[in-house]
Amino acid sequence: xxxxxxxxxxxxxxxxxxxxxxxxxxxxxxxxxxxxxxxxxxxxxxxxxxxxxxxxxxxxxxxxxxxxxxxxxxxxxxxxxxxxxxxxxxxxxxxxxxxxxxxxxxxxxxxxxxxxxxxxxxxxxxxxxxxxxxxxxxxxxxxxxxxxxxxxxxxxxxxxxxxxxxxxxxxxxxxxxxxxxxxxxxxxxxxxxxxxxxxxxxxxxxxxxxxxxxxxxxxxxxxxxxxxxxxxxxxxxxxxxxxxxxxxxxxxxxxxxxxxxxxxxxxxxxxxxxxxxxxxxxxxxxxxxxxxxxxxxxxxxxxxxxxxxxxxxxxxxxxxxxxxxxxxxxxxxxxxxxxxxxxxxxxxxxxxxxxxxxxxxxxxxxxxxxxxxxxxxxxxxxxxxxxxxxxxxxxxxxxxxxxxxxxxxxxxxxxxxxxxxxxxxxxxxxxxxxxxxxxxxxxxxxxxxxxxxxxxxxxxxxxx
Ligand SMILES: Cc1cc2nc3c(=O)[nH]c(=O)nc-3n(C[C@H](O)[C@H](O)[C@H](O)COP(=O)(O)O)c2cc1C
Numbered sequence: 001x002x003x004x005x006x007x008x009x010x011x012x013x014x015x016x017x018x019x020x021x022x023x024x025x026x027x028x029x030x031x032x033x034x035x036x037x038x039x040x041x042x043x044x045x046x047x048x049x050x051x052x053x054x055x056x057x058x059x060x061x062x063x064x065x066x067x068x069x070x071x072x073x074x075x076x077x078x079x080x081x082x083x084x085x086x087x088x089x090x091x092x093x094x095x096x097x098x099x100x101x102x103x104x105x106x107x108x109x110x111x112x113x114x115x116x117x118x119x120x121x122x123x124x125x126x127x128x129x130x131x132x133x134x135x136x137x138x139x140x141x142x143x144x145x146x147x148x149x150x151x152x153x154x155x156x157x158x159x160x161x162x163x164x165x166x167x168x169x170x171x172x173x174x175x176x177x178x179x180x181x182x183x184x185x186x187x188x189x190x191x192x193x194x195x196x197x198x199x200x201x202x203x204x205x206x207x208x209x210x211x212x213x214x215x216x217x218x219x220x221x222x223x224x225x226x227x228x229x230x231x232x233x234x235x236x237x238x239x240x241x242x243x244x245x246x247x248x249x250x251x252x253x254x255x256x257x258x259x260x261x262x263x264x265x266x267x268x269x270x271x272x273x274x275x276x277x278x279x280x281x282x283x284x285x286x287x288x289x290x291x292x293x294x295x296x297x298x299x300x301x302x303x304x305x306x307x308x309x310x311x312x313x314x315x316x317x318x319x320x321x322x323x324x325x326x327x328x329x330x331x332x333x334x335x336x337x338x339x340x341x342x343x344x345x346x347x348x349x350x351x352x353x354x355x356x357x358x359x360x361x362x363x364x365x366x367x368x369x370x371x372x373x374x375x376x377x378x379x380x381x382x383x384x385x386x387x388x389x390x391x392x393x394x395x396x397x398x399x400x401x402x403x404x405x406x407x408x409x410x411x412x413x414x415x416x417x418x419x420x421x422x423x424x425x426x427x428x429x430x431x432x433x434x435x436x437x438x439x440x441x442x443x444x445x446x447x448x449x450x451x452x453x454x455x456x457x458x459x460x461x462x463x464x
Pocket of ligand 1: 320342
């Protein structure tokens with residue numbers, strides 16, 4: 001009965017707005033968009049618009065009529081020999097190993113069909129990423145898989161070789177993720193199959209360790225040096241970092257290091273504490289790390305407050321599954337969004353909560369071949385592409401309703417959030433948004449003063 005609980009709950013017990021991490025309504029929206037079914041909703045909202053969880057987007061009396069069909073964002077312009085024109089919604093990092101071969105191949109084929117990017121996750125580039133030929137963002141975690149020496153340190157030659165692939169469009173250095181921030185991991189030898197060993201560049205059947213901290217750098221300046229080295233070794237591809245914000249002074253330490261050295265990442269991916277994973281200690285998922293909204297505002301404030309925003313793009317992830325979720329993130333400063341679990345839903349994930357056991361009934365989060373038989377790549381890839389396209393279509397509809405030309409024009413004051421049943425306020429009254437350059441001239445006038453004061457370019461430790 002315990003094993004059947006998730007299914008009984010999902011199919012029989014839960015109502016539309018229940019279901020965790022994603023409600024039935026959220027999942028159904030992705031399923032409908034992926035299948036090309038009707039994604040409309042009857043009878044008006046089921047949400048309680050007077051509950052303090054309610055928030056909304058302010059539309060205009062004068063919607064726009066001449067809005068572009070599609071937007072792209074150029075990453076790495078000015079700093080990279082090979083800037084990348086990215087879609088506004090990409091597939092967030094999920095490794096081959098946490099996902100099955102067929103899931104990876106279907107996701108990548110979907111990315112190719114829809115002209116968007118697929119992040120490899122920490123497990124490096126497998127043959128299932130390569131086969132369909134869709135754009136890749138190669139993620140490098142502390143295990144440096146795909147660019148790893150036998151002792152676990154970074155191997156520049158292997159990195160250069162793998163990064164040279166035409167399919168690799170950007171590099172992402174992973175510092176942390178919201179579901180298990182600050183956590184390393186050991187992949188047990190039993191799970192290091194021939195194909196996983198081949199993709200990661202590690203010996204088959206032996207335990208492999210990803211330490212919690214990167215062995216290649218200790219300080220903010222060293223981190224920027226490593227980013228710069230990766231960019232150079234990749235032949236000038238946009239190179240960014242991914243993190244879940246923990247301690248704000250560390251974000252400002254990165255800002256001070258950027259100002260001091262003139263080096264910078266091309267993008268920062270901010271992952272929220274609400275983010276997903278295949279498996280994580282419950283306490284780290286439930287109680288460590290900053291939720292997306294606050295985290296992305298800290299990063300935005302660091303970049304805008306130091307006058308560096310024009311050099312560094314912001315990508316965001318954390319339960320972004322719809323046009324409205326994207327719009328709210330754009331209003332807070334995102335340049336594009338990533339989604340992981342929503343793309344799993346587009347493949348047919350039923351949220352059975354078995355990823356950590358490898359017994360996924362839909363063949364997505366498992367390495368067992370027989371469980372993957374039902375995942376027909378040619379059927380699922382168009383669903384992945386359709387979900388992405390329809391979500392961007394919804395973002396476009398919201399942009400039009402707001403009377404804007406692009407989602408980058410959305411501002412915090414366009415979004416409102418309930419504080420209680422009787423009162424609501426715009427995001428700019430609830431959160432602090434730094435003015436351009438304010439941290440350079442008069443940091444003491446901002447609520448960020450103590451974090452700025454504690455930040456040092458040559459250490460992540462709290463100074464002062
Ligand atoms: C099955 C699974 C595997 C993941 N693997 C990685 C990974 O290898 N590297 C990483 O940075 N994030 C990983 N993540 C986190 C996602 O990339 C993403 O940051 C997070 O799930 C938030 O997005 P979502 O709410 O759209 O799922 C994984 C998430 C899932 C669900």
